[in-house]
Structures are given as C-alpha cells and as structure tokens.
Amino acid sequence: MKKGKVFVLALLVMVMIVPSLWAQGAQEAGTDGKVVVKTMAYGDNSNQEGVNWVRIVNSFEKENPDIDIDYEMLYDEAYHQKVVARLAAGDVPDLAYMGADARWGLPWKEAGQQFDHTEFLDPDYYDLNLIPPMDMNGEIYEIPLGTSNITTVLFMNTRLMDELGLSAPETYEDMVAMVPVARKAGIEVLTIDGADGWAWGSCLMSAVVARMSGDPQWVSKAVAGEYSFDDKVMIDSLSFLNRMVDDGVLLEKSVLVDYGANVSNYNNEKALFMVQGQWVAGGIENPEVANATKMIAWPTLPGEKPGLEGSVAAAIQVGYGLTKQGASDPEVRDAALKFLRYFFSHAETTQRLRDGAIVAPILKDFEVPSDLPSIVKEKVALAQRAPNTDVIDAFLSGDANEALNTGMQKIVSGQSTPEEVAMQVESLVQR
Numbered sequence: 001m002k003k004g005k006v007f008v009l010a011l012l013v014m015v016m017i018v019p020s021l022w023a024q025g026a027q028e029a030g031t032d033g034k035v036v037v038k039t040m041a042y043g044d045n046s047n048q049e050g051v052n053w054v055r056i057v058n059s060f061e062k063e064n065p066d067i068d069i070d071y072e073m074l075y076d077e078a079y080h081q082k083v084v085a086r087l088a089a090g091d092v093p094d095l096a097y098m099g100a101d102a103r104w105g106l107p108w109k110e111a112g113q114q115f116d117h118t119e120f121l122d123p124d125y126y127d128l129n130l131i132p133p134m135d136m137n138g139e140i141y142e143i144p145l146g147t148s149n150i151t152t153v154l155f156m157n158t159r160l161m162d163e164l165g166l167s168a169p170e171t172y173e174d175m176v177a178m179v180p181v182a183r184k185a186g187i188e189v190l191t192i193d194g195a196d197g198w199a200w201g202s203c204l205m206s207a208v209v210a211r212m213s214g215d216p217q218w219v220s221k222a223v224a225g226e227y228s229f230d231d232k233v234m235i236d237s238l239s240f241l242n243r244m245v246d247d248g249v250l251l252e253k254s255v256l257v258d259y260g261a262n263v264s265n266y267n268n269e270k271a272l273f274m275v276q277g278q279w280v281a282g283g284i285e286n287p288e289v290a291n292a293t294k295m296i297a298w299p300t301l302p303g304e305k306p307g308l309e310g311s312v313a314a315a316i317q318v319g320y321g322l323t324k325q326g327a328s329d330p331e332v333r334d335a336a337l338k339f340l341r342y343f344f345s346h347a348e349t350t351q352r353l354r355d356g357a358i359v360a361p362i363l364k365d366f367e368v369p370s371d372l373p374s375i376v377k378e379k380v381a382l383a384q385r386a387p388n389t390d391v392i393d394a395f396l397s398g399d400a401n402e403a404l405n406t407g408m409q410k411i412v413s414g415q416s417t418p419e420e421v422a423m424q425v426e427s428l429v430q431r
Helices: 002-029 048-063 077-088 106-110 158-163 172-177 179-184 197-213 218-223 232-247 252-256 259-267 278-283 287-292 330-343 346-355 374-385 398-412 418-430
Strands: 035-042 067-074 095-098 153-157 188-192 271-276 293-296 312-315 319-322
Touching (some): 035 048, 035 077, 048 330, 067 330, 077 106, 095 330, 153 278, 158 287, 188 197, 188 252, 188 259, 197 218, 197 232, 197 271, 197 312, 197 398, 232 398, 232 418, 252 398, 259 271, 271 278, 278 293, 278 374, 287 293, 287 374, 293 374, 319 330, 346 374, 398 418
Parallel strands (some): 035 067, 188 271
Antiparallel strands (some): 095 319, 153 293
C-alpha cells in the first residue's frame, strides 16, 4: 500500500515537472515557434552604430515575426572582453560582430568558430570582387560593412596643381619634377604626420613594401615566417624614405608634424599632396580644397615589381558573421543570413556611406547617390578600382611594429639606416 502511494506521488511530481521542463526548453528554442538567432552586436545606446542596430533589428523583427534577433550589445573594450569570456565558457553566439585580423578575428579562430560564408553569399546581391579573401583558401568569415579600409591614400589638390601647371603623377619621378615648382610657390610637395609613428607604417610603408616585393601579402607572410623583415625587399622599401628626402619630395622636418598639423597643412594649401588614410577625408574642412581633392594611389615607384600598379594597402573591414555553431543549425543559419541581407540593404548602406562609417559599399551594382559630396564619391571610386595589399599593423604588432615605426622616423631624420632598422625589427619578430 505504501509502495502504491509512493508511486502515485512520484507520478504526480513528474506530471508537474515535465511540462515545466518542456516550457523552459521551448523558451530557449524560441517562443511561439520563433527561430532565435543569438547575437553579439557592437555599439551602445548613445552612439550611432548602436542606435542604428536597434532600429534595424526592430524593423526586421516587425517584418519577420517568426525570427527573433536575441542580441547582447557592447562597445569598445567591453565587447572584446565579453567575446573572450563567452567563448571560454562555451556560450557561443550564432551571429557576431567580427573581423579577420588579430583583434577582431583571432578569438573566433582560436575557438574554432570561424565559418566560411562563401557558398551562401548571393553574387547577384553582393559584389564578391569587393569582399577580400580572409584566409589562404579564399574563405570569407564575415560580411564586411563595406570595402576594405584604405590606409595609403595620396590626397591631391587638383586646383593647386592646375594653378602651377602640374598634372597627376604617373610615376614617382613625376613627383620629383614637381619639387622646384612647389618650392618656388612656397609650398611642399608632400605632407605627412611624421610625428605619429603609426602613419609611417599604415599610411606609407604598407604600400611601398607590397609594390617593391610584388606580393600583396608580403607582410602577413613575413610575420608567418615565409619572408624576413631584414630581407632585401624590406631594406629597399625603407631606403625609399632616404630617396624621398634626398629628392626633396619629403622634408626631414616632417617627423615633427602631428596629425592635426598634417591635415591643416593640406587644408591651407601648403602642400600638393597629403599622405593619410581614407578616413581623413572628413577632416578636410575647406570646401574649396575638399571639392578639388582627388584621392589616388601612389604612382609607380622606382624598383617596384610589376603586377601591383595602382594598389593600395587596405585592412579588411569588420562586419557581421555566423559562427560555426550558428551555421550548424540550418534554420538559424538561414534566419541569420536573411537578417544580414536586410542589414546590408541599399538604404542602410547608403546611410553608412553618408555617415562616413564605410569606405564604399559591397553591394552589387550599387549606384552612388548624386547628392553625396565629391570627396565621398572619390573614396568610393578608389575603393572600387584599386587592388588591395596588407596593412603592416594588421599583422605586425607589439615591440616589432613599434621598432619599425620609430625606425622610419629615425631614417628620415638621419639617425638610423634602413639596414639597422630592418635587422632590429626581424630580431624582435624572432624573439
């Protein structure tokens, strides 16, 4: 009799518990049969990126009531810390803001959560020629917000060039020929923020070493050990700095010019060209100068190998990508891809272009709105035509990168030689 009562009591407990567990499981899978896409988003409620994310998600979910974009949104260092913590705990999101370099891509790679999107990208919607490969076999681990971030731009004042009877250079020697003309007018040929060590690597040498080697991935391969930073290629590339100083194209005093002074020099027409990354376009506040600015790649350099004419160094743009875990469930994968297509709509992409959040769109046959400022159109045109090469500090980091940047300052100011700098960098890479 007692056994019977115990059995009945156990049965009643099971009847009460099982529905509760089922309900909990249903909630985790998505209420009302929704497909839940667990997402790590980038931004916060006070910045444009975060505000736009919330707006897009709300609009998408309204149009797609069967999909729930269940996101956690963080910004800056808090985001990176949470990525590491979640991956370490095995709490892997389905979709996340990520990239392909050490900062934005390495945690996902080390966790084995990078997913190749290539076969799932519609070539009639995305221009696949504008999405660079992110690994050795051409994998695409995220859909970038836009084309790669161009770091080695020559900003050219066409109005000033016309006044002095000059035309766009096709070779470095054409720039040398401008030196006496510029000096007579009391201006410089070239201005660079040489007091900022990073500018030498990101905005100049990244393009030079690729051209000199003929290998767009020379830097990443050197970091991986396929080349050495004291190879002749690097020494020749660093020697180009000496040549520019000797030719008068670059002034020795440029090592004293900071970012603000560099932009100011160009704004005030104290130089024909400014060296910087594409992002500085928004800092050209003189409307006459901005409207007269052409954004170009470096002309053909002395000693450069064929095949990379007109190339620029560019870092792959961050974006959103599925994780391996998210892609393992076809329903979640398809829901996430549907959301990403919505996220990358023409209207949203145009807004990012206007805001300066991207260099150029990756959408197929994107038509640039006619009312955009001319300098924004310049960015788009350069991004769509110029072959991309490695950016040094996307692969070389720490003491080695610092030694290279400060070493270039010393070469320009006559305190060190290309050979000495190259050997120091290589010794730090090997350490």
